[in-house]
Amino acid sequence: MLSDQLLTQLLEKFGDKTQKLELKPVQAAVLVQAQSLIELVAYIKEDENYAIDYLSSVSAVDYLEDGMEMVYHFSSTSKHHGLTIKVKLDRAKPEIPTIIEHFPAANWFEREAWELYGINIVGHPELKTLLLSENWDKGWPMRRDWDDEDFVRFPEF
Amino acid sequence: MGVISKVPVFLEKTPGGGILLTQMDKVLNWSRSSSLWYLLFGTACCAIEMMCTGASRYDFDRLGMIFRASPRQADLMFVAGTITYKMADRVKILYEQMSEPRYVLAMGGCAVRGGPFYYDSYSVLKGIDLVIPVDVYIPGCPPRPESLMEGCIKVMEKVKKEKLADWSSDSAK
Amino acid sequence: MEDNPNNPTAGDLRTEEFQVNMGPQHPSTHGVCRLLLTMDGEVIRKAEPYIGYLHRGIEKICENRVYNQITPFMDRFEYVSSMMCDWVYALCAERIGEIEVSPRAEYLRVIFAELQRIASHLIFVGTFAMDLGAFTPFLYGLREREMIIDMFEETCGQRLTYNYIRIGGVSKDINPDFVAKCRKFTKYLREALEDYETILNENPIFLSRTKKIAVLPADLAIAYGASGPVLRASGVNWDLRKDDSYGYYDKFDFKVPVGQNGDTWDRYYMRIVEMREATRIIDQALDGLPEGDPTLKIKPSFKLPEGEHYTRIESSRGEMGCYIVSKGEKKPYRLKLRGSSFNHLMVLPEIVDGLLIADLVAMFASLDVIMPEIDR
Numbered sequence: 001m002l003s004d005q006l007l008t009q010l011l012e013k014f015g016d017k018t019q020k021l022e023l024k025p026v027q028a029a030v031l032v033q034a035q036s037l038i039e040l041v042a043y044i045k046e047d048e049n050y051a052i053d054y055l056s057s058v059s060a061v062d063y064l065e066d067g068m069e070m071v072y073h074f075s076s077t078s079k080h081h082g083l084t085i086k087v088k089l090d091r092a093k094p095e096i097p098t099i100i101e102h103f104p105a106a107n108w109f110e111r112e113a114w115e116l117y118g119i120n121i122v123g124h125p126e127l128k129t130l131l132l133s134e135n136w137d138k139g140w141p142m143r144r145d146w147d148d149e150d151f152v153r154f155p156e157f
Numbered sequence: 158m159g160v161i162s163k164v165p166v167f168l169e170k171t172p173g174g175g176i177l178l179t180q181m182d183k184v185l186n187w188s189r190s191s192s193l194w195y196l197l198f199g200t201a202c203c204a205i206e207m208m209c210t211g212a213s214r215y216d217f218d219r220l221g222m223i224f225r226a227s228p229r230q231a232d233l234m235f236v237a238g239t240i241t242y243k244m245a246d247r248v249k250i251l252y253e254q255m256s257e258p259r260y261v262l263a264m265g266g267c268a269v270r271g272g273p274f275y276y277d278s279y280s281v282l283k284g285i286d287l288v289i290p291v292d293v294y295i296p297g298c299p300p301r302p303e304s305l306m307e308g309c310i311k312v313m314e315k316v317k318k319e320k321l322a323d324w325s326s327d328s329a330k
Numbered sequence: 331m332e333d334n335p336n337n338p339t340a341g342d343l344r345t346e347e348f349q350v351n352m353g354p355q356h357p358s359t360h361g362v363c364r365l366l367l368t369m370d371g372e373v374i375r376k377a378e379p380y381i382g383y384l385h386r387g388i389e390k391i392c393e394n395r396v397y398n399q400i401t402p403f404m405d406r407f408e409y410v411s412s413m414m415c416d417w418v419y420a421l422c423a424e425r426i427g428e429i430e431v432s433p434r435a436e437y438l439r440v441i442f443a444e445l446q447r448i449a450s451h452l453i454f455v456g457t458f459a460m461d462l463g464a465f466t467p468f469l470y471g472l473r474e475r476e477m478i479i480d481m482f483e484e485t486c487g488q489r490l491t492y493n494y495i496r497i498g499g500v501s502k503d504i505n506p507d508f509v510a511k512c513r514k515f516t517k518y519l520r521e522a523l524e525d526y527e528t529i530l531n532e533n534p535i536f537l538s539r540t541k542k543i544a545v546l547p548a549d550l551a552i553a554y555g556a557s558g559p560v561l562r563a564s565g566v567n568w569d570l571r572k573d574d575s576y577g578y579y580d581k582f583d584f585k586v587p588v589g590q591n592g593d594t595w596d597r598y599y600m601r602i603v604e605m606r607e608a609t610r611i612i613d614q615a616l617d618g619l620p621e622g623d624p625t626l627k628i629k630p631s632f633k634l635p636e637g638e639h640y641t642r643i644e645s646s647r648g649e650m651g652c653y654i655v656s657k658g659e660k661k662p663y664r665l666k667l668r669g670s671s672f673n674h675l676m677v678l679p680e681i682v683d684g685l686l687i688a689d690l691v692a693m694f695a696s697l698d699v700i701m702p703e704i705d706r
Contacts, residue, residue: 024637025425053552056642057651059666071653073640077552077568084640105555108676131382131705132280133243141279142390154276154394198355200362200384201702202409202490205453212456212472226357244362244383247354273402277391299490 002028002081006049014040021086029084034096037087041099044074044083052076052083058109060117062144067091068119072099072106094119116142165321182321189232190316192221193260193309196231198251201238203265206299215302220309228254233312236291239267239274240282252289258319260312263291264305266298273298347375350687354383360457360694361701363675367687374690377682379675384705392665396631397423397497400665405491407667408703410453413439413446414645416495421576422641422652423497427634435499435624436578441512441615442482442494444608448519449478450646451601454698455526458598461695462539467529474522477515481508498626509616516609523605531599540595544681544693547592554680555673558648559600560697564592570644582614597696631660647671647698669703 002010007028011018017036021029032040044050056073063069068089075082087096098121099106110121111130118140121127129136138148168174195217199207211217211224225231228251240248252261263285266272271283285291292315295308352365362383368376388407392400404419405412417439424431456471479489485504486494494501530536546556548564561568569586571579587603589596636658642651648670655664674697682690 024635025428025639027639055555056649057640057653057666057668059653059664061655061664071640073651073653075574077566077573080573082574104553105673105676108672129382131385133241133382138279141387144393148279151279152276154391197357202406204361205409205490208453209472209476213469214473214476228355239384239386241383241385243385244354247383251355273406274386274391277394278387279390281386301489 001026002050002083006081010044010050013043021084023084027084028082029086031086031088034087034089037085038097038099038102040085041072041102045102050076050083051078053078055103055105058106058113060113060119060142062091062117062142064091064144068094068117070096070113070119089119095122096120098123100124116140118143178321182319185321186317186319189258189319190313192223193233193312193316194223194225194231195233195235196228196251196255197224197226198234198248199237200240200244201267203237203267203299206302206305207235207237207264210302210305215306217306217309220306220313222309228252229256231255232258233260233262233309235262235264236268236285236289237264239272240285240288241280242282243280245282245285245288248285249288258316260292260315261285261289262293262295262308262312264295264308265300266296269294269296345370360699363699363701363704365690367690372686374682374685374687377679377690379678381675381701381704384701386702386706388706389665389667392662394661396660397634397662398630398632400662401496402491402493405493406702407706408645408647408650408669408700409490410700411446411450411646412491413442413495414643414650416492417443417577418641418643418645418650418652420495420497421643422639422654423634425639425641426637426654426656427497429498429626431499431626432622432624433578433620434503434622435626437615437619438500438504438624439495440578440582441612441619442485442500444611444615445478445481445512447608447646448605449475451605452478454601455530455598458692458695458698459530459536461691462536464529464536467526470522470525474519477518481511481515484508496626498628500624503624509619512612512616516612519609520606523602527602537595539688539692540598540696541593542591543594543689544685544696545591545593546677546681550677550680551592554677556648556677557670557673558644558646559597559604560648560670560674562587563589563596563600565590570642570649574642576641576643581618582611584611594692594696597698601698633658633660634662642668645670647700647703648674650703667706669700669706671697671699671701671703675699675704 011020017033019031021031023029044052052074054075054077056075059071061069068091070087072085089096096119098110110124111127113119114121114127115130115132139146165178168178263269268285271281274281275283293308293311295304297304347368347370350367350369352367354362354364364380366378367374388403392403401416404415407415452471452475456468459467482492483489486492486501546564548566551561551564565588567588572586584607587600589600634656636656638655640651640653642649650670651668653666654662657663
């Protein structure tokens with residue numbers, strides 16, 4: 001994870017657009033607004049103190065009343081440190097810009113989030129079906145409140 | 158099938174022709190069951206067990222079974238692994254491309270009834286017999302190679318009970 | 331008449347690109363993957379992968395199961411290296427819950443993970459050679475793998491999906507004769523690997539089909555998130571066992587092979603060297619195996635405290651990650667799995683221009699892609 005010094009420098013540079021997150025277990029995590037995501041991502045890639053060049057995973061989480069979140073896990077192959085970036089989204093109309101120009105690895109991850117959660121990825125060149133069947137018309141299955149009449153639930157014990 | 162398919166119907170009606178028919182049946186069934194060629198079609202974990210059964214220790218070749226890559230050259234299809242709704246259309250196309258007589262063996266829990274993905278899965282087909290007719294079911298997750306061999310021997314026993322008269326042009330299969 | 335700009339040797343013939351479907355059922359796509367190839371004569375210009383034929387919705391299923399019930403689904407996430415899938419999930423849950431693992435269990439985890447790595451690479455060598463037309467290495471590879479599977483079966487009862495590495499330790503202790511059998515096996519494997527190298531490494535047909543084919547440059551590999559032997563073959567020294575160490579891997583001495591060219595040959599040779607290094611790790615772990623009880627006595631359904639973590643390990647194909655969000659209940663709130671084959675298939679369209687179909691088959695086999703890791 002990023003050293004405390006580098007993390008505080010990053011938060012000072014971006015000011016109000018970012019916020020430090022206290023997560024358990026302890027890790028370097030930053031909350032950023034959707035409009036400033038590309039700026040932050042470009043900065044940590046180009047600056048040589050951070051040298052973050054490896055995107056491990058992009059996940060979408062549905063928190064029902066608390067909205068939705070997109071979680072990015074980054075790391076650096078040269079400096080051996082990592083960073084978690086979270087973006088909060090409004091559940092009624094979730095929208096986030098794409099980070100493909102800086103990290104092409106995000107391509108299919110963003111497509112999957114669009115398909116399974118309904119998050120609109122602004123600027124993605126190819127938003128089409130990835131995992132579900134071509135004639136799927138039953139909504140966004142990974143959302144927590146999704147249900148369907150054919151869906152058999154596991155019996156509770 | 159032409160003239161050949163009319164012969165059994167003709168023989169059945171003549172007195173004493175039934176004996177000739179059963180001998181023909183025996184020869185054809187013996188030769189067909191001793192060299193069932195299977196289609197390499199595995200989607201998930203059961204495919205690895207199918208590969209192991211075809212390899213060194215448990216050998217399929219001693220039963221006369223060789224894998225073929227194309228459905229046109231195969232008599233037996235192992236449906237090994239989970240079948241999703243997206244894949245079910247393609248399985249049906251593959252089944253229709255196999256030429257008769259053809260047999261299907263559902264291998265593993267997922268192909269029989271959906272397996273561990275029966276509950277809570279929005280995209281798994283709960284059993285392959287909802288789409289194509291199945292001859293032998295093999296439970297297990299994944300089934301041992303010995304179980305798979307036993308299943309193949311059951312298919313061979315089923316082949317040995319076939320009658321030539323069923324394949325005549327009057328009856329459809 | 332002017333020359334056709336696309337094809338200068340065509341003279342004044344009209345040429346056109348056409349599409350060929352390498353469908354979901356194909357002997358060399360290693361599972362259900364569909365590739366739509368745009369071809370210009372014999373040469374491929376574009377390839378578009380279509381996935382989702384094995385999408386079972388494991389992430390949604392796991393949101394509705396207690397923590398102990400999820401381990402069998404982790405096995406089926408990547409069935410060729412199930413021990414490692416179990417490990418990454420157990421590690422993630424232990425980091426969130428701050429659960430201690432006994433030293434004997436940590437040593438056993440390393441031994442079983444390295445045996446699983448060898449088993450997975452043996453399947454790779456077998457299927458890679460079979461795709462190029464050689465059937466014998468397939469039979470050799472699976473013969474050696476049967477010995478590993480025998481050891482696994484005596485320990486945990488299953489041949490493919492083990493459910494052995496659980497949260498807090500392993501499910502049961504090894505048999506008394508396991509150590510002797512394992513040592514005998516590692517000694518045998520070091521000699522058996524000579525057989526593979528003799529058949530394949532100097533064979534002129536094998537070399538001409540794999541050397542300098544489908545080169546993946548290092549910056550493209552990092553940009554697309556490739557990992558494991560694919561990344562190391564392109565010249566990047568990145569192994570999570572050393573660079574982001576977990577378990578007891580920092581106690582063992584082993585080398586990490588790094589390639590030079592990033593072609594198909596390098597990706598194949600990395601795995602042969604990794605098998606040898608794995609035997610060394612297993613020998614060191616067997617020498618230092620401590621006494622104790624490797625299982626954890628825990629109630630069948632327990633609560634993990636609130637928190638979230640992304641844990642990653644070096645599986646036989648690359649980086650395998652598990653992200654769990656826990657809200658303090660008996661079931662995880664969100665479970666996200668990351669498989670290395672997802673990124674490898676993403677990078678395939680970038681390196682496919684100019685290959686023949688036979689080269690594509692060799693390249694696809696060398697990326698060692700397993701479909702359930704992609705589709706989940």
